[in-house]
């Protein structure tokens with residue numbers, strides 16, 4: 001299929017490369033900031049277009065890989081007479097967002113964390129697909145099967161819940177690493193000292209049920225330790241609230 005990608009960020013970059021590898025030429029890139037479209041287009045050998053109205057008649061698939069809040073506004077600019085299939089890549093945006101406007105549309109949500117400059121093996125990434133009709137479902141499933149070994153159909157509500165799960169497993173965990181680093185920095189210790197701990201935590205979660213391998217003061221319900229930690233966080237009210245709320249969650253989980 002001849003593809004146009006709307007977006008030039010993390011997902012647009014990785015997806016365009018893997019689609020080209022799978023034999024689907026990415027012909028056009030549009031991005032809100034045209035310089036970003038130019039950069040990605042140059043990197044992958046596509047054309048950059050400054051205006052969504054310039055999507056070519058030959059384009060068979062348009063992939064919308066942009067900030068979720070902007071999808072509705074951007075798809076309104078796609079020429080209504082476009083015959084192309086339209087997919088978005090969001091974990092939480094409903095399929096309705098596209099199907100209200102286009103007959104043949106779908107979702108291709110790769111369950112992975114993408115950063116432009118981090119290499120990624122798409123074949124092991126679970127891809128969740130959805131389509132507006134049997135034709136679109138077949139098209140999005142076939143395409144996903146060409147780039148990944150694990151393709152799963154999920155409706156919009158299931159996908160949104162899965163996205164929440166991913167936010168906890170990945171985005172929040174990573175934000176906690178940043179907090180951990182701010183704390184090590186504050187006492188002039190190297191964040192590298194925490195890397196074996198991070199590695200072991202991830203390894204244990206890979207090999208066990210996470211609930212079975214929880215450790216720490218909240219799991220043991222060590223009240224004096226938790227009080228001491230809260231006191232040390234007295235000048236950081238947001239961190240103190242976070243510490244307290246997560247500790248209470250863990251204490252409750254293990255008191256059942």
Ligand SMILES: NC(=O)c1ccc[n+]([C@@H]2O[C@H](COP(=O)([O-])OP(=O)(O)OC[C@H]3O[C@@H](n4cnc5c(N)ncnc54)[C@H](OP(=O)(O)O)[C@@H]3O)[C@@H](O)[C@H]2O)c1
Nearest residue numbers: 007008009010011031032033036065066067070090113114
């Ligand atoms: N990153 C992930 O790990 C991941 C994983 C799975 C699915 N997704 C989904 O993939 C989609 C793209 O995510 P991403 O991480 O690739 O995003 P990203 O790297 O932050 O890039 C955001 C893209 O959205 C564009 N954009 C931002 N605000 C806009 C606006 N107001 N109007 C039009 N375009 C706008 C940006 O254009 P300019 O840079 O030109 O301004 C850029 O191309 C989202 O739906 C996300 O939920 C992301």
